[in-house]
Amino acid sequence: MTDPSASSPSAVGAVLDDLRAVDGAVYGAVAATPTPALDSALRRLSRAADRSKISLTVAALLALRPGRPRQAAAAGVGAVALASVAANLVGKQLVRRPRPDRERARVIVGRQVPMPESASFPSGHTASATAFATAVGVLLPPLAVPLGALAAAVGYSRVHTGVHYPGDVAAGALLGFAAAVASLAVVRTAPPGGRE
DSSP states (O other), rough: OOOOHHHHHHHHHHHHHHHHHHHHHHHHHHHHSSOOOHHHHHHHHHHHHHHHHHHHHHHHHHHHHHTTHHHHHHHHHHHHHHHHHHIIIHHHHHOOOOHHHHHHHHOGGGGGOOOOOOOSSSSHHHHHHHHHHHHHHHHGGGGGGHHHHHHHHHHHHHHTTTOOHHHHHHHHHHHHHHHHHHHHHHHHHHHOSSSO
16 A cells, blocks of 8 residues: 555645646746737836835825825835835745746847846735735725736736746735735734824
8 A cells, every 4th residue: 555645745746847837838828929019018017116116106195195095005015015025035035946038938028127136936026016006905995906907917017028937926916915914914003193
């Protein structure tokens, strides 16, 4: 009789290999699909999301209004900070996944952004954008859909420009959700800073 625990590590390894293969295949399919009308816009979006510039600009505008908008800004900025630390100082250091090979995948030069020197997993851009969108969207529901769509577009832009695999983006989104939950817990327990 075979010991099930003996085959477990190889089964897990086989599943991980399959997931990596799917991840690479989706990356390759995106790279191989001509999208001239989208390339320039997604490249600009990807660059605009560097260092969470979009999220921090929205937070600054929200912070001008007291009450719930200011609380949402605080929760959003806190979520971005948590997501950024978790992705860049923890996740990338632990996993150390190499960046995709854009030349081999033949990613169109016109859609490329500079290749970061950091590890690929998880996507810090996606983690921060998702964290901000989730935290702000919970406190200001009318902004949930537009900010969520923007976060999804930022995540996709990182695959489209060739700097991340889809799996990196998915992991970044999960990390962003977790960071938003943590930030909301802190902001909701803090004393109110202004009247609504």
